[in-house]
Amino acid sequence: MSSPERETIIALSSGALPSGVAVIRLSGPQSAVICEAMAGTLPPPRMAALRPIRDRNGLLLDRGLVLFFPGPNSFTGEDCLEFHLHGGRAVVESALNAATEFENCRLAEAGEFSRRAFENGKLDLVETEGLADLLAAETEMQRRLALEQSSGHLSAIYQKWREQLLGARALIEAELDFSDEGDIPGSVSDRIWSEMASLARDIEQVLGNLKAGEIIRDGFTVVIAGPPNAGKSSLLNALANREVAIVTEYAGTTRDVLHCELDIGGYAVHLYDTAGVRETSEPVEREGIRRAYRKMEEADLVLSLSDYASSAKQELDIPNGIPVIDVVTKIDLYTDSLPQQSTAMLISSQSGQGLDNLRSAILAELKDRTNTVSLAIPSRLRHAQHLHDAAEHIWRAVRAETDGLEIRAEFLRRAADTIGRVTGKVDVEMLLGKIFSEFCVGK
Ligand SMILES: Nc1nc2c(ncn2[C@@H]2O[C@H](COP(=O)(O)OP(=O)(O)OP(=O)(O)O)[C@@H](O)[C@H]2O)c(=O)[nH]1
Ligand SMILES: [K+]
Numbered sequence: 019m020s021s022p023e024r025e026t027i028i029a030l031s032s033g034a035l036p037s038g039v040a041v042i043r044l045s046g047p048q049s050a051v052i053c054e055a056m057a058g059t060l061p062p063p064r065m066a067a068l069r070p071i072r073d074r075n076g077l078l079l080d081r082g083l084v085l086f087f088p089g090p091n092s093f094t095g096e097d098c099l100e101f102h103l104h105g106g107r108a109v110v111e112s113a114l115n116a117a118t119e120f121e122n123c124r125l126a127e128a129g130e131f132s133r134r135a136f137e138n139g140k141l142d143l144v145e146t147e148g149l150a151d152l153l154a155a156e157t158e159m160q161r162r163l164a165l166e167q168s169s170g171h172l173s174a175i176y177q178k179w180r181e182q183l184l185g186a187r188a189l190i191e192a193e194l195d196f197s198d199e200g201d202i203p204g205s206v207s208d209r210i211w212s213e214m215a216s217l218a219r220d221i222e223q224v225l226g227n228l229k230a231g232e233i234i235r236d237g238f239t240v241v242i243a244g245p246p247n248a249g250k251s252s253l254l255n256a257l258a259n260r261e262v263a264i265v266t267e268y269a270g271t272t273r274d275v276l277h278c279e280l281d282i283g284g285y286a287v288h289l290y291d292t293a294g295v296r297e298t299s300e301p302v303e304r305e306g307i308r309r310a311y312r313k314m315e316e317a318d319l320v321l322s323l324s325d326y327a328s329s330a331k332q333e334l335d336i337p338n339g340i341p342v343i344d345v346v347t348k349i350d351l352y353t354d355s356l357p358q359q360s361t362a363m364l365i366s367s368q369s370g371q372g373l374d375n376l377r378s379a380i381l382a383e384l385k386d387r388t389n390t391v392s393l394a395i396p397s398r399l400r401h402a403q404h405l406h407d408a409a410e411h412i413w414r415a416v417r418a419e420t421d422g423l424e425i426r427a428e429f430l431r432r433a434a435d436t437i438g439r440v441t442g443k444v445d446v447e448m449l450l451g452k453i454f455s456e457f458c459v460g461k
């Protein structure tokens with residue numbers, strides 16, 4: 019796709035400076051010229067060569083590795099060049115300045131390398147989103163989900179569905195061309211419609227995994243709730259391993275919703291501490307309690323805390339349908355009198371007793387909710403909306419027995435287009451800006 023006027027882009031592709039090594043990446047038709055001018059002759063494709071790196075006037079900037087990736091077998095599909103230099107600010111700055119002095123070479127914008135890869139058919143949109151997720155992944159499960167998506171497994175499923183739809187539609191059209199009545203004799207069309215119905219069910223099944231994908235990608239929201247002084251903030255601090263929240267012996271200490279990020283068994287968990295719930299006329303505390311309830315409504319899991327000593331469990335009104343783990347706190351104070359067969363988890367934030375069990379219980383809940391055989395599952399609403407529409411179109415086609423075959427074929431075409439929008443095969447121009455802006459410069 020590269021035209022003669024296509025600009026060559028350059029960026030620092032490795033992390034913050036100073037660093038041991040800095041990788042500067044170029045993509046575009048000037049890559050070879052710039053390599054020859056700054057580092058001598060072109061090294062053999064994809065082989066590292068140690069070279070002095072000079073600016074246009076021959077001034078030595080650094081010594082480092084040079085790699086040349088001729089298009090189309092490169093990340094972007096264009097000629098690409100990499101300099102691996104010493105990761106000092108002045109070194110990197112001087113190399114960027116020297117390269118951008120060449121005609122048609124300029125600094126890259128965020129995501130521009132990936133955008134070129136997409137435009138040259140090296141990545142589809144699903145893989146591109148997966149790549150953005152891979153760069154952002156902080157936990158093991160996020161990494162695995164993102165890798166599944168960036169390496170094309172999810173795309174392959176979408177692609178297969180689209181081909182199935184296009185194939186079915188082609189069969190119908192062929193039959194239409196050959197029949198005067200527009201009525202396909204039994205067997206062929208019967209087979210098509212039963213195949214299409216099972217395809218719609220497959221799509222719906224994958225859609226059913228969206229929540230699992232979202233939990234892995236976006237994290238699992240756990241809210242600590244309970245009466246004042248139950249030990250909520252102490253638990254947040256103990257699980258976070260630092261003093262996130264203020265803890266005092268005064269009931270009603272926490273007012274705002276507090277938050278920390280945990281990694282439990284490779285899953286990202288957002289843990290929230292909330293105000294103690296009780297009857298009160300104190301306006302600030304009331305607002306805190308209102309926020310506590312609002313947070314509970316967003317929760318994937320609520321930890322309902324109560325102090326073992328406080329006889330009656332307070333009237334915590336957990337919103338319907340949200341899973342709850344009952345937790346009894348401060349058991350270090352009552353080692354002698356603990357119930358033997360309580361269904362609640364028994365913990366002490368002070369001694370650490372029971373915290374591992376609590377982590378395991380949260381992990382069990384998480385696994386239960388992300389229990390899918392494969393990680394090739396959608397994790398973005400964008401996919402879900404299109405897949406949902408595609409299934410609808412297919413069902414319309416399958417069920418519209420009284421409509422003409424042309425109309426039913428048209429619904430299959432719409433379904434195929436809708437799936438094409440997920441991978442970027444069909445009009446996606448509007449989406450591109452948004453998707454590529456998620457990247458950092460240099461990717
Ligand atoms: N012995 C003991 N004391 C604890 C434990 N956890 C909390 N406490 C004490 O219980 C009191 C209340 O703890 P917090 O963590 O502030 O309780 P909270 O539920 O956040 O209270 P509010 O924010 O006021 O609703 C403090 O004095 C803590 O030191 C524990 O495991 N063992
Ligand atoms: K307190």
Ligand SMILES: [Mg+2]
Nearest residue numbers: 250251271272
């Ligand atoms: Mg508190």
